[in-house]
Amino acid sequence: MAFFETVSKELLLTFTTAMVPVVELRGAIPLGIAAGLPPALACAAAILGNLVPAPLIILLARRVADFLRGTRFFGPRIDWLERRAHLKGRLVRKYRLLGLVILVGIPLPGTGAWTGSLVAAALNIRMRHALPAIALGLVAAGLVTTALTLGVVHLL
Secondary structure: HHHHHHHHHHHHHHHHHOOOOHHHHHHHHHHHOOOOOOOOHHHHHHHHHHHOOOHHHHHHHHHHHHHHHHOOOOOOHHHHHHHHHHHHHHHHHHHHHHHHHHHHOOOOOOOOOOHHHHHHOOOOHHHHHHHHHHHHHHHHHHHHHHHHHHOOOOOO
């Protein structure tokens, strides 16, 4: 019984950490493995946790941006964020859904489900197309991050 209590706490920690922007699954997988989760379980929990905010971001990003654009404080910041999303979106515009998979799947800072969802919202990609592409990118990023965490793959 103690095993399941401990595993459930570690799973919840990994799952919720993956929902945090910037940290996402790139931080959640090493955290879950360090907390004692089996690597496959840490990877799965991080992928699912990182996917949770994506539909909300796709649905609400445009509405919130339009609302905040009318304020003096947030207006310039929203414009900056949209310029950044369009710059990141070049790859997505060129290759469409494959570009979204690649953008989300590259395990580097500034990429991931949050950025992919914002780019999908900025480029008006329908959720039924964006979510599977984001999920596929998360699986790729999760596998790479897990391999790097375990030392199976070394960078340079």
